[in-house]
Amino acid sequence: MITNKQTPKLLRYLSGALMLTLAQAAAAAEDATEDAPKWSNQGLLYILAPTLSGTQGVGDLELDVDIGSSDVFDAIDSGFLGMYRGEGERWGVLVDVVYMDLKGSTEDTFEAFSGDMDLEQTVAIASVTWRVNDSLQLTGGALYSDIAATLSLSGPNNDRQVKVGDDWVDPVVGVLFETPISSAWEFIGAAQVGGFGVGSDLVVVLSGAFAYRFNSWSSVSLGYRYLDFDYDDGDGADRFKFDLKEHGPSIGFRFDF
Template structure:
């Protein structure tokens, strides 16, 4: 059965990974970055064998967001940095035009290690833990009340590039690929950012995030599919200590 989920999806924002300037070994520096992602989502999903087309605009996500927390912390020492990105979102759909309404909650935790190989370039390795719960509501008895929770971990590898444009502006991009059949079949993230320094240890950050994830498990009535692209603008603030 193909059904259309409108106004119900998850704002999957992974890996803030705010770049830090090169530092002398022996000095630890901490970076904190709260941020907001306004995503659109499209793709295919399946819960307990029920197929669904995900087609969610940015306004749908904003209108149906119950609660969300998105934040990043990083500790760096010279060439080495350790970062953790944490995201929690809860979306409650209530769209009269939708055949199926969904209440979706998602947690994503992404620990990462960065190693600086060039003044503006770092190699990255880590993991992305995803916990996704989807419940369906519908006037169709066979669909109403259907829910499923899935957890998986993707290994990820990538790069982070950041370079100054002026004394107060820098630009960079974070890119990684993961899954490799360990968790999802494949996951890809690309995130360009511009950072505007407003004080010696504070910047305002703006950019755009694209993330694609293709996860499948089970068969028949136990089949679960999350084959979704999430993309949208990002704005945040970075505090360095």
């Protein structure tokens, strides 16, 4: 039986035990928070000066496309190029979006027609990443392409204007490599390949860049980017061919948050 004289001692004991338990719980929660995987975020906005070369096909008509990098800023009406990377302890995500509206001169393979081409292109890559070690990550995901082209042709007998477009999805797999060069410089390279007949016969995306870090959250990158599409779908008048290489130097601003 607990007497009135024992009650204060009991309360002091229970209060002390409660305070000790709460302190231990707070310390454990702090340790768990410190040990929990941290999610990092990185954004990149960049400018690309690509050379476009290849063949654009509509029905039975195929046109050679050749737009040099020196002409790209005259040819571009609008564009957006950006990338997002998010990463935890091992797993992460990578999203890369390229949108360009370009105008350029064309010539068909038989040199019977000449004219202009308006090419609107959207390429979006969404990948899951898995870190192998400090320098290497494996990637796997999907590449979405949306092409809308208007061909205005002048020939010996008549003029023609053809509007055509298509969109498709390609599976892609690849690697992402990054390594520090010094306290401020680092190199980032990526290679992805896909298609495999699902959408394109083959699609290749290669990039490499040197990044200079100004502080803990901002850096500038100078690099080169290469995209190669080999897509041919449909028959007769519904045939659409997009066999195009896009490559050129890039400059971008990267920020971590």
